[in-house]
Amino acid sequence: MFLPHVSFDSDSALLEKFQNHFNGSRREDLWGDFLMHDADVARKTKSSSGSGVKSIQSSQSQAHSCDAQKASLRFSPILFICAVLSLSVLYSSAASAVPVQYSVTGGSVTLAVSVGGVIVGSNVSPLTTGAFTTDDSAQSLNNFDITLDPNIVLNLSTSYGGYDTVTIESASLQSQAGFASSVIASAGSSYTVLSSPLAVNGLWGGSSTSGVPAAVTNQPITYPVPSMTAVVGGASMIFVNAVILNSLDGTLFGEAEDLVVIASINVDSAIVVPEPSTALLLLVGLGLLAVRKSR
Numbered sequence: 275m276f277l278p279h280v281s282f283d284s285d286s287a288l289l290e291k292f293q294n295h296f297n298g299s300r301r302e303d304l305w306g307d308f309l310m311h312d313a314d315v316a317r318k319t320k321s322s323s324g325s326g327v328k329s330i331q332s333s334q335s336q337a338h339s340c341d342a343q344k345a346s347l348r349f350s351p352i353l354f355i356c357a358v359l360s361l362s363v364l365y366s367s368a369a370s371a372v373p374v375q376y377s378v379t380g381g382s383v384t385l386a387v388s389v390g391g392v393i394v395g396s397n398v399s400p401l402t403t404g405a406f407t408t409d410d411s412a413q414s415l416n417n418f419d420i421t422l423d424p425n426i427v428l429n430l431s432t433s434y435g436g437y438d439t440v441t442i443e444s445a446s447l448q449s450q451a452g453f454a455s456s457v458i459a460s461a462g463s464s465y466t467v468l469s470s471p472l473a474v475n476g477l478w479g480g481s482s483t484s485g486v487p488a489a490v491t492n493q494p495i496t497y498p499v500p501s502m503t504a505v506v507g508g509a510s511m512i513f514v515n516a517v518i519l520n521s522l523d524g525t526l527f528g529e530a531e532d533l534v535v536i537a538s539i540n541v542d543s544a545i546v547v548p549e550p551s552t553a554l555l556l557l558v559g560l561g562l563l564a565v566r567k568s569r
Contacts, residue, residue, distance in 0.1 A: 373416050376511070378404035380543035383420075385519075387428050387440060390531035395428040395440065401539065405547070408506055413465040415455040415504055415512075418472065420539055421446040428535075435527025436487045437480035442535065445476030445495060445519055455504075464508030470501035474519050478535075495520045514539040 381401035386393050400423060407417035426442040434440075455467035474497040481489040502517040515538050522533040 372411075373407050373409040373414075375407045375417070375547040376405060376544035377547050378402065378406070378420070378541055378544045381510075381539065381541040383422055383426075383540075384538045385426055385428060385442065386536045386538075387430060387434075388534045388536055389432070389434060389529070394432050394434070395430040397426055397428050399423045399426045401541065404541070406512060406541070406544070408512075410507070413457045413460060413467070413506075415467050415469050415506055417453065418449045418469065418502075418504070418512075419446070420448075420541075422476075422537075433482065434522075434533050435480075435529055436482050436484075437527075438483055439481045440533075440535070441479045441481070442519070443477040443479055443491065445474055445478075447472055447474050447499065447517065447519065447537070447539075458503070462508075464505055466503065466505050468501055468503055470499070472499035472502060472517075473497065474499060476519075478520065497521065510540050510542050511544055512539070512541040 378401065381404075383399050383401050385397050385399065387395040401420065402423070404420035405417070406415065406419065408415055422442060422445045424444050428440045428442070430438050430440065449469070450471045450473050453469065453471065455469035457465055458468050459466040474495055476495040477491075478493045478495055479489065479491040480493075497518070497520050499517060502514055505513045505515075516536050517539070518534055519537045520535040524530055524532045527533075
């Protein structure tokens, strides 16, 4: 029997021709053609699927590579910052046995005016500006720099040279070249040192309620301080008792005794000033954090 040509364009067309031309004598041949077509379709599908899988796998591989690079970029700064913090901790531990610089954040100054050993006026002013350096292991005060608040008014109970008010317009007590200290007492966590030399620089003014003599302002203070006694630690971070800030020659004011301005300084709070290397590490860490955030 004549067998028409069987087209393998699609499964549905093949099945239709298979049903229309099927007979017992040619069933095996047609069935073989059908199986050949099915195998060909399966092979093409597999080939197409394999290419797709490879494409997907390639895309996934590239994505994983990009993710790994991004993760590396994100992780490296964090790792570096951890290293910075570790170095800072180690540095702080090492620095505990060396001089430490502090910046004053709170305290007070009690000023008193004395004439012939008699207190004739006083005032208390807050203290917020200054710096000092201590070495607890050596029990020493290595640097001292305190600036008083401006315009501290001292009302005198007894006029001096005609002035009944003295104003400390500005004053700074600063350690000078060759400054050193020696321990004169030690008790527990505190120690007392005798330190020198220091100097006071600033301005003062005077006035009288009667207007005679005329008020004066911007009078220079350049007073050398031979030494001062300071208690380091204890209830206060530093306490300086009765250091002389200025002395006026009585003969210049028609007085028999000199006028002396005495200060007791109490520093009750201060923060550690980081060393340049520690500050640099901190800045590097903050910079890396900023870079990571921008990404």
